[in-house]
Each structure stands twice: as C-alpha cells, then as structure tokens.
Amino acid sequence: MAIYSCNLASVGRTTHAAGTAGAHLRYITRDGAQPTVEAHGIPLDPAQAATWMDREERGARSNARLIDKLRVAIPRELSPEERQALVRDFVRDLTGDRVPWMFAIHQSGEDAHNPHAHIVLRDRDPQTGKRVLRLSDSARDREKAGLVPKAVEWIRERWEHHANLALERAGHDTRIDRRSLEAQGIERAPTIHIGPRAQHVEEHVHRAESKTRTNALGREIDYPAIDKGRTRKDRNAEIVDLNLERASRSPDAETRLRALFEREQGRLDRQLESELTGLTRKRTQEERALKKDFRTQEASLKSERRDEYNSVAGVQREALRGKVRALRDRQRDERTALKGRQSSLWSRFRRAVDWTGNTRRRHIEARRVQVAAHKGERHALAAESRAAWRALRDGVAGRFAPCEHDLAEQKRLALSAMRDMHRRGEAQADAKRQLRERAREEERRRLEEEIRLAKTLAQRPSPAQNASSDTKPVIGRERQRTAFSAVELQSQISDPTTRRQGRAQSYNDPRPTR
Structure with missing residues (x-):
C-alpha cells in the first residue's frame, strides 16, 4: 500500500569530502539499479553528469551548498509510467525548470517492492548564478523573498499533493498523509526504522545480535537486556501484528476485513521471506x-x-656486505697511503720551497682524483647491489608467477561459477516474490471488489418496498442477495480455503500458471 516518505538532505563543500556530489549522481544512476532517469540542465549519462557536477563544485565558493537531494517513496499502486509522470510533475512544481535537476526512479530487482525516487537539485540559476529555491535559508529570509517560510514543510506538502493527485487520476482510493499517526488520530504504533547496513546484515549475512554499548556520555547501555533476543525486524513484526489486532476489533466492518486480509497476507509474506532469507544467507x-x-x-x-x-x-x-667491507678497507688504505706520502718530510719541504705553488696544486688534485675514484667505486657497488636484489626478486617472482597465476585463475573460475549459480538462485527468488506480489494484488483487487459490491447492495432500497404481489419469487431472490452482509464477507475473507479456491499452485513455485 502507499506510504508517505519524503527525506531532504544536502551536500556542501564544508560538510562533505570533495567529489561527494558527483559520486551521488553516479550512485543513483548506476546500472545495477536499472533506474529510470530524467534530467533538466544535467547530462543524462552518469559519467558526464558526475563530470558536470565536479566542474560546478570547483567553480563554487568554499562554503557553498552544492546540491539538495530528496528521496521519496512512490505509491506501489501506480504503474511505471504513472510513477515517472508523478516525479516529473513534482520536480517541475518545485523548480519551475529554473534550476538544474535530475531524478532516478528505482523500481526493479531488489527495489520492486520498494519503488522510490532519488532527486537532485542544483539550486543555481544557470543564467544568473543566483539561488532560486533557497532551501537553506531561514523562515524569515524565505518569507522576505516571497517564498513559503518553512522549506521542508513546503516540500513535504507538495509531495503529498502530487502523490494523492496521481493516485486519484489512476482511480485508486488510497491516499498518503504527511502527518504523524497521532496527528491523524490513528491509534497505531509506528514501526522502527532499519538502516541499510542492518537490513543487509539481517537479509544476507546472519541474524543480528544486540551488544552492550557505551554512548557518547559514557553511559553503558545493555541492549541485550532491552531487546530480549529480538531484532528490529522482529520488533516491527510485533508492532504490525499489534496494529492489525487492534484494527480487527474495530467497530467498522470494512476495517476489520482489511485487517484480516493484511494479517493473512503478512503471514504468507513472512513465510516466503523467511525461506528466501535463509537461502540468501546460505549463498553469502x-x-x-x-x-x-x-x-x-x-x-x-x-x-x-x-x-x-x-x-x-x-x-x-652476506656477500654484498663482504664486498662493502673490502671496498671500505681498500679505500681507507689508499687514503692513508696518499696522506702519508703527502705529509712526509720531503713533500712538506718541496711545498715550502716551491714558490710557484705547483706542488701544492698537484697534492690537491691527487686528493680530488682519489675522492672521485672512490665515489665512483661506491656508486658502482651500489648499482651492482641494486641489480643483484632486482635479479633476486625477479627470479623468485618468476618461479612463483605460474603458481600464482594458476591460483588466481582457479579463484576467478570458482567465483564466477558460484556467482552464476547464485544469480540463478536470486532470479528464482525474484520470481517467487513477483508471483507472491501478483497473488497479493489479485487478492487485494478481489477484496476491494467484494467490499464495493457489499456497499452497493447495502445502499439499495429494500425489495419489499417496491415489489408487487406478482413478483414474490424475485423478492425472495433479491432479499437473499441483499443478505450478503459484512459478517458473511468477513467470513469469506477469513476462510483461506474460500479465498484461495482454484489456486492449488504454491506461492513458492516460480512457474507461471496457464
């Protein structure tokens, strides 16, 4: 059934890492989600859209708000074409096509039971560069600019209006309401939000377990004692059952019938999901x-x-260390020998009597030549050492490369075969979910038709008021028809054999019936 969900967030240069806005565009338009994408002022291609966003980010000021992103839940009662038209009308109503926008509808695969749309707004007029929507402004500044003071409330109201208008155009009686259950006067407990990580762990890995944690104030919270072995999913199921139990005791016959319908369908849904979750965890x-x-x-x-x-x-x-020691000792001996020759008594006398300075220059040149030669020898030994280590690494890598290549190929083939098998399993699971969804919708349409028929018959005048004496057999048949009361309708809804007569095929069989 249609639910209300509209979340608004933003990405800014000071609040997020560089490239986050472009990465968000790539995420919502990824091929794996099979999105339905439309855009105005933003390229439709995911790579080009991300490049465009990165260019906009580089040109924005250091504390700029780059994009506003919305996520809305689309009524499941609408067809894919009606959903696309709904989101398009909503975005155009918000922006007037004065700012660049893009939306991507996810309604296939894992999102078949949860159709939703990701909307990205770049609040900059391409012509003037000024803000138009001013969603980050205060209520006073928005009011001065001639806008609705509370931006979030305005967006939530517009989504409610467009979604209900789309439901009305499609001929559905269902409506959504942005108000809380308490504000709507509905005596129903709200369920607990389950984040994507927790949901992934619950569905693909294992049953989540509570742990004792310490909050930011240093307080230790004993979640195992609070949860008593239940997960959030279990708690939500309890809340739903409690709400349906309350609704089944409602004085309104239609409410009771719908509660019984949802209870029976929820039981079948949980039975199927329990089986599919076990298979998914096994694949993981x-x-x-x-x-x-x-x-x-x-x-x-x-x-x-x-x-x-x-x-x-x-x-x-060890061999290289021996060479280094030998070179060091030899060069030390050569330096000592040269120093001894140049510091002898005869050499000092020659430097003293050589008024031209040639002897001193020859000594300096000899030391310089020796230093350069020793440096060259050390560099040559270092190059030899690097070449030896490189040859060693290459030799060891060459001996093990075939084994590593064979192991990598075995891993690739094994994972490919397993993932192909898992994809077939996931396709079978999707087929079972689609079959279950078709069965639910068929039962829902049948319930709506029976309730409509019961209301129509209940509004007809009594046959005895307009019947003549020669139509008594007809009167009897009419009374028998109008006796189709809400109690009988409830008994038919609550009787599984009556509701599922002629449908012997199990919901778990993905093969379509003829």
Whole structure:
C-alpha cells in the first residue's frame, strides 16, 4: 500500500569530502539499479553528469551548498509510467525548470517492492548564478523573498499533493498523509526504522545480535537486556501484528476485513521471506567460505615465496656486505697511503720551497682524483647491489608467477561459477516474490471488489418496498442477495480455503500458471 516518505538532505563543500556530489549522481544512476532517469540542465549519462557536477563544485565558493537531494517513496499502486509522470510533475512544481535537476526512479530487482525516487537539485540559476529555491535559508529570509517560510514543510506538502493527485487520476482510493499517526488520530504504533547496513546484515549475512554499548556520555547501555533476543525486524513484526489486532476489533466492518486480509497476507509474506532469507544467507556463507579457502591458499603461497626470498636474500646480503667491507678497507688504505706520502718530510719541504705553488696544486688534485675514484667505486657497488636484489626478486617472482597465476585463475573460475549459480538462485527468488506480489494484488483487487459490491447492495432500497404481489419469487431472490452482509464477507475473507479456491499452485513455485 502507499506510504508517505519524503527525506531532504544536502551536500556542501564544508560538510562533505570533495567529489561527494558527483559520486551521488553516479550512485543513483548506476546500472545495477536499472533506474529510470530524467534530467533538466544535467547530462543524462552518469559519467558526464558526475563530470558536470565536479566542474560546478570547483567553480563554487568554499562554503557553498552544492546540491539538495530528496528521496521519496512512490505509491506501489501506480504503474511505471504513472510513477515517472508523478516525479516529473513534482520536480517541475518545485523548480519551475529554473534550476538544474535530475531524478532516478528505482523500481526493479531488489527495489520492486520498494519503488522510490532519488532527486537532485542544483539550486543555481544557470543564467544568473543566483539561488532560486533557497532551501537553506531561514523562515524569515524565505518569507522576505516571497517564498513559503518553512522549506521542508513546503516540500513535504507538495509531495503529498502530487502523490494523492496521481493516485486519484489512476482511480485508486488510497491516499498518503504527511502527518504523524497521532496527528491523524490513528491509534497505531509506528514501526522502527532499519538502516541499510542492518537490513543487509539481517537479509544476507546472519541474524543480528544486540551488544552492550557505551554512548557518547559514557553511559553503558545493555541492549541485550532491552531487546530480549529480538531484532528490529522482529520488533516491527510485533508492532504490525499489534496494529492489525487492534484494527480487527474495530467497530467498522470494512476495517476489520482489511485487517484480516493484511494479517493473512503478512503471514504468507513472512513465510516466503523467511525461506528466501535463509537461502540468501546460505549463498553469502558459501561465497565467504570459498573466498576464505582461496585466501588461505594465497597466504600459503606468499609464505613460501617469502621464505625462499629470505633464504636467498640472506646469502646475497652476506656477500654484498663482504664486498662493502673490502671496498671500505681498500679505500681507507689508499687514503692513508696518499696522506702519508703527502705529509712526509720531503713533500712538506718541496711545498715550502716551491714558490710557484705547483706542488701544492698537484697534492690537491691527487686528493680530488682519489675522492672521485672512490665515489665512483661506491656508486658502482651500489648499482651492482641494486641489480643483484632486482635479479633476486625477479627470479623468485618468476618461479612463483605460474603458481600464482594458476591460483588466481582457479579463484576467478570458482567465483564466477558460484556467482552464476547464485544469480540463478536470486532470479528464482525474484520470481517467487513477483508471483507472491501478483497473488497479493489479485487478492487485494478481489477484496476491494467484494467490499464495493457489499456497499452497493447495502445502499439499495429494500425489495419489499417496491415489489408487487406478482413478483414474490424475485423478492425472495433479491432479499437473499441483499443478505450478503459484512459478517458473511468477513467470513469469506477469513476462510483461506474460500479465498484461495482454484489456486492449488504454491506461492513458492516460480512457474507461471496457464
């Protein structure tokens, strides 16, 4: 059924890392979500849209608000074309096409049961560069600019208006309401929000377990004692059951019938989801076990490679150290010998009596030549050492490269085969969900038709008021028809054999019936 959900957030240069706005555009238009995309002033191609956004970010001021992003839940009662028209009308109503915008509708695959739209608004007039929507302004500044004071409330009201208008045009009686349940006067407990990470863990990994945590104030919260072994999903199921139990005791017959319908359909939904969640968790465990096995093999191979390298490197390191010591000793001896020759009594006497300075210059030149020669020898030894280490690494890598390549190929093939098998399993699960959804919608249409028929018959005048004496058999049949009361309708709805007569095929069978 249609629900109200409209969330507004923003991305700014000071509040988010560089490139976040462009990354958000790539995310909402990714191929895996099979989105329905429309845009005004923004390229439709995901890569070009991200590039455009990055260019806008570089040209914005240091504390600029780059984009406003909205996420709205689209009524499931609408067709894909009606959903696209609804979001388009909503965005154009907000912007008047005066600022660049883009929306992407996710309604396929995992989002088939949760159709929603991601909307991105770049609040800058392309002609003037000025803000138009001013969603970040205060209520007073917006009022001075001739806008609705509260931006968030205005957006929420406009989405409610357009969604209800679309439902009315499509011929549905369902409506959405942005107010809280308490403000609507509905005695129903609200459910708890489950984030995407927790939902992924619950559906794909394992059943979530509560842990004792310490909050920012240093207070220790014993969540296991609070949750009593229940997850948020379990708690939401309890809340839904409690709300349906209250509705089933309503004095209104139609409310009771709808509550019984939702209880029965919810039971079937939970039964199917429990089975599919178990299969999904099993697939996750299989993939993780396979990856762990290959990680163990890779670690073993790396360990062998490291051990061989270290053993050969130890021998080579000692050989190089011997060469370095020999070179150091030889160069020290040569420096000592040159110094001894130049500091002898005869050399000092020659420098003293050589008034031209040639002897001193020859001594200095000899020392310079020796220093350059020693430096060249050290550089040559360093180059030889680098070449030796490079040859060692290349040799060890060359010996282990075939084994690593074979292991990587085995991993790729094994993961590819497993993922193909898992994709087939996910396709079967999607087929089961679609079959279950079709069954639910069929039952819902049948319920709506029966309620409509019951209301129509209840509004007809009594046959006895307009019947003549020669139409008594007809009167009897009419009374029998108008006796189709809400109690009988409720008994038909609550009887599973009556409701599912002629549908012997299980919801878990993905094959379509003829």
